[in-house]
Amino acid sequence: MIKRTLYFGNPCYLTLKDNQLQIKIRNELKEEVITRPIEDIALVMIDHPQITLSHNVIKELQAHKVVIVSCDDRHMPHSIMLPMEGHSEQSKRYRTQLKASQPLRKNLWQQTVVAKINNQREVLRLLDKPYGRLEVLSKRVQSGDPDNIEAQAAAYYWATYLDGFIRDRYGEPPNHLLNYGYAVLRAMIARALVSSGLLLTTGIHHKNKYNAFCLADDIMEPYRPFVDAIVYDMYINLNLESFLDTTGKQQLLSMGEIDAQFGKKRRPLMVGMAFTTSSLYQCFAGKKRKLQYPAMI
Secondary structure (H helix, E strand, O other): OOOEEEEEOOOEEEEEEOOEEEEEEEOOOOEEEEEEEHHHEEEEEEOOOOEEEOHHHHHHHHHOOOEEEEEOOOOOEEEEEOOOOOOOOHHHHHHHHHOOOHHHHHHHHHHHHHHHHHHHHHHHHHOOOOOHHHHHHHOOOOOOOOOOHHHHHHHHHHHHHOOOOOOOOOOOOOHHHHHHHHHHHHHHHHHHHHHOOOOOOOOOOOOOOOOOOHHHHHHOHHHHHHHHHHHHHHHHHOOOOOOOOHHHHHHHHOHHHOEEEEOOEEEEHHHHHHHHHHHHHHHHOOOOOOOOOOEOO
């Protein structure tokens, strides 16, 4: 079942009633009350300074492995709240992950880079842009990607994605749309990793000592092109050049509903993320050798 992503961009009060999330929305005319089953929620986005959550709400959301994302004054996601424990075998899985050998980590990174480049290729193909260069590069990725094929592919991909476009977090539009989408994606991947009992701070490739989400930043790489495809459509067709409106946010927040191919089965991204993170643990435990990453349909 696809779990819900709830976005709150107006003043409201969130409480619990009968084990359900109760949303009280006040306006000039009346007070509206809406309820949502907590077990159906995956992510809650808080994007207004006049939103109040009771402690019981936070406690129950975390108990059901719901990730809470808070936005800053620019309406951009800037913090993530996750449960400390997400699996019954938490400490065992941590030890298994930390014992993973360097050759295994390099192999997993190779798989990650290949899956990312293949999905970037599919984005260009869907946009009717030349993609043959990425087919060549994906076949050249070696264990650990010592030749940094990922960066070579990215340079070609972004230049072809939009004429003259430079991917820069603080750059010109549609960088702001990509930033928002990637932040949401990162939260979703982090939630799936925690649910699989994995340690976010220890990645298979990313090693920045200031980054608490190294593993999420690794595993989200093949998922990024799904955000890119949404952003391209928003930027070209909706003309969202400088302002991310509610419609745009809804499109990015609903990315979990996009269908993708996971092995022989088609699944929504939100469902498939659990298969990806589960397969990652199985690789760490020596029970599998291949990660189940999404492939664009």
